[in-house]
Amino acid sequence: MRVVIAEDLFLLRDGLIRLLEAYGFEVAAAVDNGSDFLAAVRAQPPEVAVVDVRLPPTFTDEGLRAALTARTEFPGLPILVLSQYVEQLYARELLADGAGAVGYLLKDRVFDGAQFTDAVKRVADGGTAMDPEVIARLLARGDTGEGPLARLSPREREVLELMAEGRSNVAIAQRLYVTERAVAKHTAAIFTKLDLQPSDDDNRRVLAVLAYLGR
Amino acid sequence: MATSGTVGVLRTVRGGPVAFARAVGFLGLLLAGVALLVFVVGPVLLAATAFGHIMQDFLRRGVDGMALGGQTGRDLLLGIIGLFCCRFLVPSALLGVRWLGMATRTLSGQWCGVPIASAYRPEPASAVPGRRLTYKERMNWLLNDAATWHDLVWLAVNAVVGLALLLVPLTLVGVGLVAFIIPALRSVGLLHDLAVPPPAFPGNSQSVIFLIGLGFVALGTWSAPWVLRGYAGLARVVLAPSEQTALELRVMHLAQTRRETLDTGAAELRRIERDLHDGAQARLVAMGLTLDAAGRLIDTDPAAARALLIEARDASARALAELRDLVRGIHPPVLADRGIADAVRALALDSPLRVTVTGSLPGRPPAPVESAAYFAVSELLANVAKHSGVRAAEVDLRYSAGALRITVRDNGIGGAHAAGGATGGTGLRGIERRLAAFDGVLVVTSPAGGPTAVTMELPCALS
Numbered sequence: 001m002r003v004v005i006a007e008d009l010f011l012l013r014d015g016l017i018r019l020l021e022a023y024g025f026e027v028a029a030a031v032d033n034g035s036d037f038l039a040a041v042r043a044q045p046p047e048v049a050v051v052d053v054r055l056p057p058t059f060t061d062e063g064l065r066a067a068l069t070a071r072t073e074f075p076g077l078p079i080l081v082l083s084q085y086v087e088q089l090y091a092r093e094l095l096a097d098g099a100g101a102v103g104y105l106l107k108d109r110v111f112d113g114a115q116f117t118d119a120v121k122r123v124a125d126g127g128t129a130m131d132p133e134v135i136a137r138l139l140a141r142g143d144t145g146e147g148p149l150a151r152l153s154p155r156e157r158e159v160l161e162l163m164a165e166g167r168s169n170v171a172i173a174q175r176l177y178v179t180e181r182a183v184a185k186h187t188a189a190i191f192t193k194l195d196l197q198p199s200d201d202d203n204r205r206v207l208a209v210l211a212y213l214g215r
Numbered sequence: 216m217a218t219s220g221t222v223g224v225l226r227t228v229r230g231g232p233v234a235f236a237r238a239v240g241f242l243g244l245l246l247a248g249v250a251l252l253v254f255v256v257g258p259v260l261l262a263a264t265a266f267g268h269i270m271q272d273f274l275r276r277g278v279d280g281m282a283l284g285g286q287t288g289r290d291l292l293l294g295i296i297g298l299f300c301c302r303f304l305v306p307s308a309l310l311g312v313r314w315l316g317m318a319t320r321t322l323s324g325q326w327c328g329v330p331i332a333s334a335y336r337p338e339p340a341s342a343v344p345g346r347r348l349t350y351k352e353r354m355n356w357l358l359n360d361a362a363t364w365h366d367l368v369w370l371a372v373n374a375v376v377g378l379a380l381l382l383v384p385l386t387l388v389g390v391g392l393v394a395f396i397i398p399a400l401r402s403v404g405l406l407h408d409l410a411v412p413p414p415a416f417p418g419n420s421q422s423v424i425f426l427i428g429l430g431f432v433a434l435g436t437w438s439a440p441w442v443l444r445g446y447a448g449l450a451r452v453v454l455a456p457s458e459q460t461a462l463e464l465r466v467m468h469l470a471q472t473r474r475e476t477l478d479t480g481a482a483e484l485r486r487i488e489r490d491l492h493d494g495a496q497a498r499l500v501a502m503g504l505t506l507d508a509a510g511r512l513i514d515t516d517p518a519a520a521r522a523l524l525i526e527a528r529d530a531s532a533r534a535l536a537e538l539r540d541l542v543r544g545i546h547p548p549v550l551a552d553r554g555i556a557d558a559v560r561a562l563a564l565d566s567p568l569r570v571t572v573t574g575s576l577p578g579r580p581p582a583p584v585e586s587a588a589y590f591a592v593s594e595l596l597a598n599v600a601k602h603s604g605v606r607a608a609e610v611d612l613r614y615s616a617g618a619l620r621i622t623v624r625d626n627g628i629g630g631a632h633a634a635g636g637a638t639g640g641t642g643l644r645g646i647e648r649r650l651a652a653f654d655g656v657l658v659v660t661s662p663a664g665g666p667t668a669v670t671m672e673l674p675c676a677l678s
Contacts, residue, residue, distance in 0.1 A: 054548075060551060060552040061552040061553065084542075085539050088561065089557060092564075106535075107535075108535050111528050111532060
C-alpha cells in the first residue's frame with residue numbers, strides 16, 4: 001500500500017517510515033512541508049496520506065490546509081491527519097465533504113504500532129478514524145437532549161461512539177462483550193433512527209459518524 | 216426636498232420645547248449647586264469670621280477683657296459650629312459638587328451635543344483594607360483632584376453667567392404667560408381666580424394681547440436651543456480637564472495596569488512551573504525509573520520487563536496528555552493557528568452550552584489582544600454555564616471603529632455585576648483587570664431576571 005508522509009520533525013518522520021514499512025506499507029514519499037506534500041500527491045496520488053497538522057513555514061495549520069486542498073483536488077483521497085492536540089473544529093472540517101476516508105489522531109497513537117497501522121488501513125479503505133479524545137470532548141459537553149441523536153438508546157450511543165473512532169463491528173463487539181450480531185442490530189437501529197437510507201454499509205457508517213460529530 | 220424641509224421645520228419646532236425643558240432641568244441643577252456651594256463655603260466662612268472676631272477682641276482688649284458670656288462666647292460657639300460643619304459636612308458636600316459637575320458633563324453631551332471629557336481621580340483605597348476612608352484621606356483625595364476645583368469654579372460661574380443665560384428663555388416665556396396670556400384669558404371669562412393685574416397696554420383688544428403673549432412664549436422657546444448650546448459651551452470651557460490632568464490620569468492608569476499585568480504574569484509563570492513540576496516532570500522521572508527496572512529484568516524475566524515497558528509507554532502518553540492540557544491553558548493551538556474568530560468557534564464546540572457564534576473579523580488582532588480576548592470569552596462562557604441557569608449562549612464578534620468588540624449574551628437569570636456580588640463578580644472584575652492592560656473595557660448589562668450581555672471592547676489594529 002503506497003503512503004505519502006508529511007511530517008517536519010525528523011525523528012518522528014523517520015519513526016513513521018520505519019513503523020509503516022515494518023507493517024508492509026510502501027512509503028512513496030516523505031516530505032517536511034505542505035507544498036512538497038501537494039507536489040508529491042499531484043505527481044502520483046497515494047493510496048493513503050499521513051499528514052502532520054503543524055508544518056513549516058507557518059507552523060500553524062499548514063498541514064491541515066494542505067490536506068484539505070489535496071482532498072478538493074482528489075476527492076475521496078484517504079488522509080490521516082496527525083496532531084499534537086485534537087480540535088473538534090478541525091475534525092469537522094476534515095469530515096465536511098462527507099466522503100469519509102478521513103482520520104484525525106493524536107500523535108501519541110503512534111506509540112501502539114498495531115493500532116496505528118490499523119487506523120491507517122481503515123482510512124485507506126474509506127473508513128474514519130477519529131481520536132477517542134475528539135469523542136471524549138464531544139461527550140464532555142453533556143447531553144443537550146436535542147436532535148436525532150437524542151433518540152438513540154445509551155447502548156446505541158456507545159456503539160456510535162466506537163463507530164466514530166472507526167472501529168469495525170467485530171472490534172465493537174469485542175469491546176462491549178457482545179456478539180457481532182447484536183452490534184449489527186444496534187447499527188441498523190442507529191441508521192434507522194438517524195434517517196440514513198439503505199446504501200452500502202461503509203457509507204452509512206460515515207454518515208452516522210458525521211451526524212454524531214456534526215451536531 | 217419638500218418633505219425634508221417639512222421634517223426640518225418639525226424638528227426645529229419640536230426642538231424648542233425640548234430644549235426649553237432641558238434649560239429648566241439645568242436651572243434645577245444650578246439651584247442645587249448654589250445650595251451645595253453654601254454648604255461648602257458657608258462653614259469655612261462661618262468659622263473664619265467667628266475666630267477672626269475672637270482674634271480682634273483679643274488684640275483689642277487682651278484675655279482679661281473677653282467675657283464668655285458676651286460677644287466672645289457667641290463667636291466661640293459659632294466658630295465651633297463652623298468647624299463642626301467643616302469636619303462633617305464639607306466632604307459630603309464636595310462629593311455632591313463633583314456629582315453635579317459630572318451630571319453637567321454628561322447632560323451637556325446628551326442634551327446639547329457638546330460632550331465634555333471627565334478626569335476624576337478614582338477614590339483611593341484606604342490605608343487599612345476594608346475600612347472607610349478617614350477624614351484626612353478623603354479630604355486629601357478631594358482637594359488634590361483638579362476636577363473638584365473645576366467643579367467648584369463651575370458652580371460659581373454657573374450661578375452668575377449660567378443663570379443669566381438660562382433666564383433668557385425662562386423670562387421670555389414667563390413674561391408671555393404671566394403678563395399677557397393669563398390676563399387675556401381671565402378677561403374673556405377663563406381663569407377667574409388668578410389675581411394678576413390687567414395687561415399694561417390699555418386700549419388693545421384681548422386677542423392682540425393674547426397674540427403678543429404667544430409671541431413672547433414662541434420667542435422664548437425658539438431661543439432655548441441656542442441658549443442651551445451657549446450654556447454647554449460655557450460648561451466646556453470651565454469643566455473640561457486640562458491636558459496635564461488628562462496626562463496625569465493616563466499615567467496613573469498605565470502604572471496601575473502595568474503593575475497588575477506584571478502580577479498576573481508572574482502568578483501565571485508560577486502556576487506553569489508548578490504544573491510542570493508536579494505533572495510531566497514527575498511522570499518523566501517515574502518513566503526513567505520504570506525503564507531502568509525493565510533494563511535490569513530484560514535477561515532474567517522478559518515477561519516482567521515487557522510489562523514494565525508497556526507501563527512506561529502509557530506513562531509517556533499521560534505525560535503528553537498533561538503537557539497538552541498545559542499548552543491549551545497557556546496559548547491554545549487553534550488561537551495560534553487560526554486567530555480569535557475560529558478559536559471562539561472551537562470554544563463554542565467544546566463548551567457544554569449550545570453556543571451560537573456570529574460575526575467575523577476582516578483581519579487578525581495582535582497576538583496578545585487575541586489571547587486576552589480568548590480567555591475572557593472562555594471565562595464568560597464558563598460563567599454562563601455556572602450561573603445563568605440556561606444551556607445556551609450567543610457570541611458575537613466584530614471589528615468597528617478601531618476596536619475589537621465581542622459580546623457574550625444569554626437569556627438566563629441575570630444579576631451579574633462587575634463590581635462584585637453573588638454571580639461571579641470577582642470573575643468579571645478579573646476579566647476587566649486583564650482587559651485594562653490593553654485599554655479594553657467590559658460593559659455588563661444584567662438586570663435581575665436577565666438577559667445578560669457582556670461586551671468587551673479592545674482597541675487594536677488588525678493585520
